Amino acid sequence: MxxxxxxxxxxxxxxxxxxxxxxxxxxxxxxxxxxxxxxxxxxxxxxxxxxxxxxxxxxHPGAVVVVPMLDDGSYLLERQYRHPMGRMMIEFPAGKLDDGEPGLLCAQRELLEETGCVAREWAYAGVMHNCIGYSDEHIEIWFARDMTQHEQALEEGELLHLSAATLPELLQLSREGLLTDAKTLTCLLWLQLVHNGSWTLDWQGVGE
Known part of the structure; x- marks a missing residue:
């Protein structure tokens, strides 16, 4: 044709x-x-x-996902055991919104609780609807940079491992089927386009 x-x-x-x-x-x-x-x-x-x-x-009450950008150009990720999947999953930090909670405050809270990091600069990227056939869940995408390390404040029973990876490494893990989390894959789309200059982020300073 x-x-x-x-x-x-x-x-x-x-x-x-x-x-x-x-x-x-x-x-x-x-x-x-x-x-x-x-x-x-x-x-x-x-x-x-x-x-x-x-x-x-x-x-679903809604959630946020955070893309933490480290000073060396890599990104901070978590590995958690997800019971429905029956295995460890690679994910960017994320968590659900409390009732009436603004997305940025939730993103700051989740980043600190799960990683112990506080970011001085934040940028809202957009929103995703990750399971439109069976849920009304929406997830806000936030980028964070210029971070300082503090102590984690994990919820009782919350267990996770932190690690860092570069964008090429994350893309390769995705290609090999080792990174399959939908929200993290969506963030990788944003990361690629921000990385090559096709999309820009509107950064705002936030005090500690």
């Missing part, structure tokens, strides 16, 4: 116009499971074709 296909509408224009012809309207919602911070709900929705359908998904 050669040349443009005029039968497909412009995705960019549809997004700009907020075109949502397939929107569903919730008719009823039931709580299926109430956990310590997660809820599973079952919605009855009206589809645009007039039919009813069932949607089951996880309600």
């Amino acid at each position: 050669s040349g443009a296909n005029p039968s497909f509408p412009s995705l960019v224009q549809q997004v700009k116009d907020n075109h949502q012809p397939l929107a569903e309207v919730t008719q009823d919602q039931q709580c299926v499971l109430e956990g310590s911070f997660l809820r599973v709900v079952r919605d009855t929705v009206m589809q645009p074709n007039g039919r009813l359908a069932i949607r089951e998904y996880v309600k």
Whole structure:
């Protein structure tokens, strides 16, 4: 096939116009499971074709992920055992938002608790929706640099190992299937584009 296909509408224009012809309207919602911070709900929705359908998904308070940039050009990461996966996972520091908590404050808190680091400069990169088929979770992406080392303040039962890696090393681990965490992979997209100058970050100073 050669040349443009005029039968497909412009995705960019549809997004700009907020075109949502397939929107569903919730008719009823039931709580299926109430956990310590997660809820599973079952919605009855009206589809645009007039039919009813069932949607089951996880309600999540939201979270942040932090990309800590070390002075030597490498990045600080964690390895944690994740029970659902049954193995150690490579991740950037992350954690869930408390009720009403601003993303930056959560990012600062999680970085200190999990790594013992305090960053003097922060930059908000964007937001991701990492499991859109079964959860409303959103994760804010924050970059941190100019860090000083303090003491960790891990929650009871929270166990993790800290280590550093360069961007090429992280990309190779991803290529080999050893780094598979979705939020960390998304951060690697940002890292590559910031690294080559395609995207920029708006850094702000934050006192210790």
